[in-house]
Structure formats: structure tokens, C-alpha cells
Amino acid sequence: MSSAVVTKLKPVAPAPILIEAHDLNKVYETADGEEVTALADVSFSIREGEFVCIVGRSGCGKSTLMKIMAGLLDCTSGSIAINNKPITAPSVDVGIVFQQPVLLPWRTIYQNVIFPVEIRKVNTTEYAPRAKNLLRLVGLEGFEDRYPHELSGGMQQRAAIVRALVQNPKLLLMDEPFGALDAMTREQMNLELMKIWHSYQKTVIFITHSIPESVLLSDRVIAMTPRPGKIAEIIEIDLPRPRTLEMISSDRFGVYASHIRQLLQASEGLD
Secondary structure, rough: OOOOOOOOOOOOOOOEEEEEEEEEEEEOOOOOOOEEEEEEEEEEEOOOOOEEEOOOOOOOOOHHHHHHOOOOOOOOEEEEEEEEOOOOOOOOOOOEEEEOOOOOOOHHHHHHHHHHHHOOOOOOOHHHHHHHHHHOOOOOOOOOOOOOOHHOOOHHHHHHHHHHHHOOOOEEEOOHHHHHHHHHHHHHHHHHHHHHHHHOEEEEEEEEEEEEHHHHHHEEEEEEEOOOEEEEEEEEEEOOOOOHHHHOOOOOHHHHHHHHHHHHHOOOOOO
16 A cells, blocks of 8 residues: 655745835924924835835824935935945836826826836837737727826826836835825725736835725734834735625724734724
8 A cells, every 4th residue: 555645835935125224314494494303213024015004193204204215305214225336316127106106297198108218218119019008908908199287187197006016116105195085996906916916926015094994905004203303013914815895894894903903003094
């Protein structure tokens, strides 16, 4: 009688760390010469392909942290790096989506999308197939020659996401990108963003005021304290993917949302 053959599965190695911060501090000086600490001793690491949300009250330093990660702002002390290279200036490895689409009104949607490539003065034709594929993925095929004022707010924000991805960055930073949209459009945009993330496997750092949004989107949620901004806790979100809006009403989803709300002592400025 032959014995059964047992095959041992090799453990899956964790993805490499893409962005890492150590003891990050940011202090602003006011017009009166006073010092205001926006960030204090912020440390974290984010792996390639992760979707991480940063949530906290207004003024807790979320946007300051994003600007530092984007190379738009220097930290006062501490360190932050992408692929072990210190962040000292904006990089093609980082795409940014802001709360407002910030599309140039005199350029068509396609011209807006390809604009970052033009700024670099490289051949735009090699980026054209990627731009068109991304526009198709977000449902903007056929709108390439339209102007921003001819599109809804949600469609404009889709174009802004495509513009951020057209150069194939390693990291996508999103600073409350759906905050100005109505609730139903915002929910649809969340679903579309997850579809884009799944298709292109980018590392995404998403800033939001909304606790439910952070739970729906994230692999992990970084919960920040009021100013000076510190990390209260980093919460692993163990919910199956693909995520659906129906999950929001589940008990498990509610436990995560309640825990984050308690961490932030949320009553003002949070959904």
C-alpha cells in the first residue's frame, strides 16, 4: 500500500518595500514667527502593490505627508525614501491625483492626459497606446476630443487619474480625490479605482476623511491623531477582494469602521 505524497507549498515571499519613512517631522513657521508642528515622529513602510489609506481629522497633517511623499515639500527632520532613494524632488515614479481634477480647460481630455509626457519633452507617440487603454478602462473612450467643461465631475476625475498613471509610476498618491463628488458618484469612483488598481497593480496611498471609504479600499489603514499628526495605529483590513459596496453593511466591515472611529475619537470632520 503506497503512502500519500504530501506536497509542501512554498511560502509566498512578501513584496519588496517601496516607500519607507522613519521619524518624519514637519514644522512650519507662521507669519508671527511661531512654530507649528504638523507631523511628529511618523514612521511606516508600504510594500509594492499595496493599497493604503490615510485617515484623520482635518489639519492632522495628511496632506502635508502626501506632499512630502510627492517631493513637493521637505521634511524638517527624519527620512523618507522610495526604493531606498531619498525623496528630494518630484519624480516620474510618483503620480498624484488631487481633490480637484485640475484639468487645463483649453486642452482636450486626451491632451490633458498626455500633458505630463509633453512637459518631459519625450516622444508622446510611445505613450499613446497606454493613454488610450487607460481611457478605455475608466470609461472615457470616445471622449478623448472633448473639453473638460463638457464632462461631469466624475468623468473629469477619471481623466485626472489617467493623467497620473500615463507615465507608469510606481506609486500613485491620491489626496481626497472624490471628496467633491456626490455620494453615488463617489461610490462608483471607488469601485472604478479598485478596478484600475487590480488591473495595473500600482502601489496606492489614498488620503480620505471617510472611515467607510478607507475600509472599503484598503489593505491597511493608517489612522492619524489630531495635530501634531502622529500615527495612532496601522490597521490591517482582512476583507476579501474584489470588494463590493454590499460589504459596507456587513458586521465585519462595521467592526473595522468602529475601531478606527474609536481610535480617532471621531465625531467632528469624519463621515
